[in-house]
Structures are given as C-alpha cells and as structure tokens.
Amino acid sequence: VMVWLRRCTHYLFIVVVAVNSTLLTINAGDYIFYTDWAWTSFTVFSISQTLMLVVGACYYLTFTGVPGTATYYALIMTVYTWVAKGAWFALGYPYDFIVTPVWLPSAMLLDLSYWATKRNKHSLILFGGVLVGMSLPLFNMVNLITVADPLETAFKYPRPTLPPYMTPIEPQVGKFYNSPVALGAGAGAVLSVTMAALGVKLNTWTYRWMA
16 A cells, blocks of 8 residues: 555646646746847756656656656646647647747756766756756757747747746846856756755655655
8 A cells, every 4th residue: 555655646646746747837938028128038947857757757757767867857837838839829829839849858958867877866956967967958948949939939929927027127138148048057066966965865755755
C-alpha cells in the first residue's frame, strides 16, 4: 500500500508541477505584444521558463533515475502548451504564436548531464542547471525569430489590457535592451542551479513524507 501511495504522490506532484509550469510559461511569447518593452519581457519570461522547467524536470528525473525523463517532462509541458494555445486560437489569436518546443533541447542537455556523470545528482544540479539556464534564452530567441513578423502580429492582435507593471512608460529604454539573450542566460545559469537543487530535494522530501 505504501509503495502505491508513494508512487501516486509522485505522479500527483509531477502533474501539479507540469501544469503550473505550463501556466507560468503559457504567456512566454507575450513579449511580442509588449512592443515597447519587448526585450525586457523576453528576458523575464526566459528566466521564468528556465526555472519552471528545471525544477520539474529534475524532480521527475531523479524520481525515475532514468536519463531521458527530463526530455519527456519537457514534452508534457509542450503538449500542454499546444492545447492551451489551441484555446487561444479559438479566441482569435494566431496559432503560430509560440508553438515551437523551446524546452525540449534544454531538457535534453539536462538528461545528457545526468547520463554522462553516471546519475550523479550533484553534477546534475551544477552542470545541468547551468546548461539549461544558458541554453533556453537562446532557443527562446530562435523561437521569436520563427514567428511571422512579430510587430505586425502585435498590432493585428492587440492585447485588450496591460498589467500595471508592464505598462510602457518610455519606449525601448533600460539595460535589458542591449542583450536580452545574454542577460537571460547569465541570470538563468545562476538561478537554475538553485531550482535544480530544489527539484532534487523535493524528491527526497517526498520519500520522507511517505515513509
């Protein structure tokens, strides 16, 4: 009974984290709409995606102990996002608006670091975290480039409202503008190590709760 209880708890956690990851990243392409603060938004969303991917993927990866599980977790996030974007499409938004699976290659690097170090959790946290943090903003920029004419899209599909913290004051100002990929990669490489450690630790805590 305890084995199944433990297993079900794990799966519940995986679903919860995956759903919340998707909810957080579902608007990851909104920097297209925030034309005045596009790069600032791009940086913030890149970091948020990095952290949510790495905590869930590390949790799931160390739960199964099988390299490849992180990529599978990223696939779950991708499919959830496609479904949600399909709902947006029904509301009149363009479907080519962020459908590229940007999480998959970063998750592959996470799996690779776990496999190459013979399932060493500390190496997973350090190497995997840094690799995901540095790579995802780059893939996110590729994602942005593949969207057909972002500026035209932004004006064709205007956002009905802007949250107060995103309301433009002066267009295209601030340190984020110079290199959003570099800034996102730098911050992500540092922060994702912490979140990778949290993901691994959550696995340990769950076993203790279920013991």
